[in-house]
Amino acid sequence: MTSLPLVALVGNPNAGKSALFNALTGARQKVGNYPGVTVERHSGRLALPDGRPVELVDLPGAYSLDPSSPDERVTRDVVTGTQDGERLPDALIVVVDAANLDNHLRFTLQLIALGLPIVVALNMFDLAERDGLKLDPAVLERELGVPVVATVAVRRRGLDELKARLGGLIVGGPVRLRASTGHVDDDIVTLQRRARALSAAATISETPARRWTHMLDAVLLHPVSGPILLLAILFVMFQAVFAWSQAPVGWIEALCALLQNWVSATLPAGFVRSFLSDGVIAGVGAVIVFLPQILILFAFILVLEATGYMVRAAFLMDRLMAGVGLSGRAFIPLLSSFACAVPGIMATRTIDDEKDRLTTILIAPLMTCSARLPVYTLVIAALIPDTRVAPLIGLQGLVMFALYVLGIVAAFVAALVLRKTVTRGPSSGFMMEMPKYQWPRLGDVALGLWSRAVIFLKRAGTTIAATVALLWLLSSYPVAQAGQKQSEVSIAGHIASGIEVVVRPIGFNHDIALALLPAMAAREAAVGAMATVYAIDNPEDQAGKGKLAENLRGRWSLPTALAFLMWFVFAPQCISTIAVTRRETNGWKWPAFMVGYLFAAAYIMAGITYWLAVAVGL
Amino acid sequence: MKLPICLDSLPRHQRATVAGIDWAHLSVPEARRLRELGVDEGVGIEVLHRAPFGAGPIACRIGRMTVALRRAVAGSIHVSPIA
Numbered sequence: 001m002t003s004l005p006l007v008a009l010v011g012n013p014n015a016g017k018s019a020l021f022n023a024l025t026g027a028r029q030k031v032g033n034y035p036g037v038t039v040e041r042h043s044g045r046l047a048l049p050d051g052r053p054v055e056l057v058d059l060p061g062a063y064s065l066d067p068s069s070p071d072e073r074v075t076r077d078v079v080t081g082t083q084d085g086e087r088l089p090d091a092l093i094v095v096v097d098a099a100n101l102d103n104h105l106r107f108t109l110q111l112i113a114l115g116l117p118i119v120v121a122l123n124m125f126d127l128a129e130r131d132g133l134k135l136d137p138a139v140l141e142r143e144l145g146v147p148v149v150a151t152v153a154v155r156r157r158g159l160d161e162l163k164a165r166l167g168g169l170i171v172g173g174p175v176r177l178r179a180s181t182g183h184v185d186d187d188i189v190t191l192q193r194r195a196r197a198l199s200a201a202a203t204i205s206e207t208p209a210r211r212w213t214h215m216l217d218a219v220l221l222h223p224v225s226g227p228i229l230l231l232a233i234l235f236v237m238f239q240a241v242f243a244w245s246q247a248p249v250g251w252i253e254a255l256c257a258l259l260q261n262w263v264s265a266t267l268p269a270g271f272v273r274s275f276l277s278d279g280v281i282a283g284v285g286a287v288i289v290f291l292p293q294i295l296i297l298f299a300f301i302l303v304l305e306a307t308g309y310m311v312r313a314a315f316l317m318d319r320l321m322a323g324v325g326l327s328g329r330a331f332i333p334l335l336s337s338f339a340c341a342v343p344g345i346m347a348t349r350t351i352d353d354e355k356d357r358l359t360t361i362l363i364a365p366l367m368t369c370s371a372r373l374p375v376y377t378l379v380i381a382a383l384i385p386d387t388r389v390a391p392l393i394g395l396q397g398l399v400m401f402a403l404y405v406l407g408i409v410a411a412f413v414a415a416l417v418l419r420k421t422v423t424r425g426p427s428s429g430f431m432m433e434m435p436k437y438q439w440p441r442l443g444d445v446a447l448g449l450w451s452r453a454v455i456f457l458k459r460a461g462t463t464i465a466a467t468v469a470l471l472w473l474l475s476s477y478p479v480a481q482a483g484q485k486q487s488e489v490s491i492a493g494h495i496a497s498g499i500e501v502v503v504r505p506i507g508f509n510h511d512i513a514l515a516l517l518p519a520m521a522a523r524e525a526a527v528g529a530m531a532t533v534y535a536i537d538n539p540e541d542q543a544g545k546g547k548l549a550e551n552l553r554g555r556w557s558l559p560t561a562l563a564f565l566m567w568f569v570f571a572p573q574c575i576s577t578i579a580v581t582r583r584e585t586n587g588w589k590w591p592a593f594m595v596g597y598l599f600a601a602a603y604i605m606a607g608i609t610y611w612l613a614v615a616v617g618l
Numbered sequence: 619m620k621l622p623i624c625l626d627s628l629p630r631h632q633r634a635t636v637a638g639i640d641w642a643h644l645s646v647p648e649a650r651r652l653r654e655l656g657v658d659e660g661v662g663i664e665v666l667h668r669a670p671f672g673a674g675p676i677a678c679r680i681g682r683m684t685v686a687l688r689r690a691v692a693g694s695i696h697v698s699p700i701a
Contacts, residue, residue, distance in 0.1 A: 063654035068647055102681045103656045188653040196681075213684070214666070221677060223670040315667075315686045319674035328675065328686070352647055429691060430675055431651050434684040 004055045005170045006087055007046070008078055010111060011095035012104045013061030014308075014435035016123045018042075020095055020153035021058040022444055024163075031451060034085055039074045039349070041086075048167040049160065057089070064188060065110050068352050079114060081177060088177070091117040091169045093162070098128035098135055098150070099436070101202065105195035106188070108144070115177050117169035118146045121162055125150040127436065132207035140202040154441050213308075213436045220309070226316050233309075237300040238404070241293050241370075248292035256285035275472060278535035283468025283528035287374065287460050290524060294370040294456055295449055297339040302448045306440035310335075311432055318430045324412045325419030327351070327430040330360040334411070337367035341577045344369075345584055355425040359418050361581055362594050365572050366411035368404045371523040375568050376403055378527050382549035383561040399565075406569050410601070422593070459522065459576075467518045468528045475514070475536055487514065487533050506603060507563040507610030511555060519573045526573075559613035566609040570602035623699070626676065626692035628665050633700045636661045640694035648691060656681045663697055 011017045022029075025044025032041045042058040059078055060071035067073040074083060081088030094111055096104035112118055122137055141148040147165040151158035219225055260277045267273040304310045310332050318328030329351045337344030344364045351357040368376075380396050387395050419425075474492035487493050488510065496514035503513055514533060519526035527548075534551045552561075572578065572595045581591040622637035636659050641649050657663075657680055666684060667677040675688045 063651075066650065068650065100682050103683055106654075106656075188650075189658060192653070192656060192658055217667060217677070217684075221667040221669070223668065227670050311686070315669055315675060315677060318686070318688070319669055319671035322674075322688075352651070426645075429645070429648050429651075430686065430688050431648065431655065431691065432686045433655060434677060434686055 004045075004053055005090040005172075007054050007056050007091050007093060007166065007170070008089040009056060009058045009093050009095060010075060010079060010107075011061060011123075012063055012097070012100075012107055014433060015061070015095040015097045015100075015104055016153050017061060017095045018058060019441065019444060020093075020121060020123060020151065021056065022441075022447060023153045023156055023159060025056055029447075034074055034083065039071050046163070048170070049164050050167055052167065052170070054090075054166075054170065056093075057086070062107065064107055066188075069349055071349055079111065079116065088175065089116060090175055091119070091166060093119055093121055093166065095121045095123050098122045098125045099131055099133055101135070101140075101199035102196050103192075105144075105198050106191045109191050109195060112144060112146060116175055119162065119165045119169060120144065120146055120148045121153075121158070122148055122150045123153055125158070126152045126155065127438075131211055134204040134206070135202050136204050137202075140198065143198050143201060154438075211436075216437050217312070217434075220312055221315065226312075230313055230316050233304070237297070240300070241296050241373075244296055245292040249289050252285070252289045252291070256281055256289075259285075274476070274536075275469070279469050279472030279532055280465060282531045282535045283472070283525075284460055284465050285531075287464050287522075287524045287528050288457070290370060290374050291453065291456060291460075293373055294339060295453060297370055298452045299445065299449055301336055301339060302445045303440050305332075306438065306445060308435040308437045311434050314430075314432065315434065322430075324415040325356075326359060326415055327353070327356055329430060329432065330356065333360055333364060334367055337364040337369060340369050340371065341365045341367065341574065342580045345577065345580050348584070353425075353429070355419075355423045358585065358590065359415050359423045361584060362418055362423070362590065362597075363411040363414045365574070365577050365594065365598060366407050366414060366570070368407040368569070369523070369574075371574065372403075372568050374524040374527040375519075376400060376565060378530075378549060379552065379561050379565055382552035383556060383558055403565060403569060410569065414597075414601075463575075464522055464525050464528060467522070467525050468532055471518050471529050472532050472536070475533055486537050487511070492533075506567075506607040507557075507560045507614075508567075508606075509556065509560060512560070512564055516573075519571075520575060522576070523568065523573050526568075558618045559610050562613050562618070563606040563610035567602045567606040570598050570605055572598035572602075621698075622696040624693050625663065625665070625678070625687075625695040625697050626689045628663075628697055628699065630665050630668070633662065633664050634697035635700065636663055637696045637698045640696070643694040644691065652691065652695075655685050656683060657685075657695065663695075 009017055009021050021042065021044065024046050029042060029044040032043070034041050039060060044056050045053055046056045047053050057078070059075040062072040062075040065076045065079075067076050077083035078086050079089065079092065092111060094108050096108055108120060120140070122135070122140070125135070128135060137148045137150050147168070149158050149162045149165055151162055220229060260281050263273060263277045263281065267276070304313070313335070314328035314331045317331040321328050321330055330348070332350070333344045333347040336347050341364045344367065345361050348357045348360045348364070351360060380399055384396050384399050389395050389398060471492060474495070475487060475490045477490060480486040480489040492514055493510070495517065496510055499513040499516060500508065500510055503516070511530060511533065515526040515529045518529040530552075531548050534548060578591045578595060581594055582588060585591065628634055636657060638659060639652070639657060644652065661681050662679075664679045665676055666679055669675050673689050675686050676692055677684055677686050
């Protein structure tokens, strides 16, 4: 617990709050969680012009103090001093979009009524001017009775004045709420009318200007060109994930090989060398090679989000989503789930309707997340022939595409069934503000990517490394005698033999049974596990990726490979996803249901695939 | 001033003002969200876009904001076209 003065950034969604937070704190940010809820707490340090440091916390965007989502509840509870694990802020910076005062001033009025010291940041001042809107901050300051500063967060304009005015508010004494219960004037209509009058008073002149947003929307939301462009953007995105990642993947593989050679050269043969080289480096390396793909996918999602396009995509998709009982809002979490279901499930918090949100959570794991990519890539490269089915269309690419489509179709079918059974209820609405298009700031995207990379590498360095190391131990002992296979004699081999009994009917062999357990920790660990097992079986070979594919080719049949791919489309093999579902649904009931229905679907679909493939003689 | 019509039958780019809202036809969260987005009697409104694939949502200018709504909600907003 620090004793620094606490300042909270509050404002409507799309007021440019996060950009202002980044501009004020730079890269010195901490991301945590509020206790009991999964709402992220972003905080950072800021130095006032006189040198005093304050702690700045970025609260989730909200429309009013009457919350309709867990995020908005945190915002209300912090500014009213009732949030667990957070003290009452010493001052608020209220961020409003200069071009949308009519609406944003209403929340500002509610916040001012609380009685905390407040400075208003009249943000995106330049965009308002570009739209032909001339405002007088002085009038607003007089009418509101609190300091008002014009800012342009993305261009770092007005920040010094904002800090100076903030400094004047923090006097060091304790602050008190005027309305002690936090229950302030919540008659939205009255406040709204006052806000509109204030906005009119502060407007010097308004000349209609050609608005970029309208011109772009004319194309991007057009009934014909809109969906085509959305499809094109998605196509480029997935294409880029594969095409742009090739070079960096090569570098990471080269680095791993270098490390393994260095370990082999410096350490004497034996337990430690084998553990490091075959266990840790082979296993973790096999997972880290997918970092480039994950980052490329997240880069696209962050940019689409920052530009304001994501809401347009939700708008275009709403009709289709409504067809399976969801809303366009579900599109954003589901698209994020292509990168990883964990942030996807966390993003469902923006869905107000409880049933709608639950359904989205339950189907999110069916979106082909980037952790499946390692598995798909490996199996496809090893067992699907690299032939062309048509000019420019390779069979391998087609199978990969089919797996993605299958995940989407399965998710829609699941949503349809769930909405008619366990999450039955009236169809939910779709009401969303469409923000103005904005050029994303490179620094903000980079910051977002950096935090994703850290999360992934931490996982690779802890969960996955530990799983792979444990598996290495279990598969290395007891040591096989001459003529025996290490992967069968070892402890892991015996466990796998038990699992094999269950999965034998759907065409899975001993290797797969062995990989299924570590894959529970994280799907991509299946690849690391196989790399480790084969490295142990053939200690002379270095476990490169090409070698792994060769090994599979020798040991797996085509029907087995297809069944394995099908299994991974459905199987809920990821502890993190199950954990986040438990947190987001406040209990074990829904994660248990999710695991149950997905495993059942995985078993049945893999079985059908195997037997069909055998029947047609593949 | 013409007679009020439903927002979902307002032609695209025809400027109008909100004449009244049928709050009884809206669920409580819907009504609250609509108020929060600034829908109120007398506010200027205009249909900007209609989503593809049949009866998709519409995008409206409400005051200075662009807001996406479903047709069902738009049906309970009555507007008076400005001649």
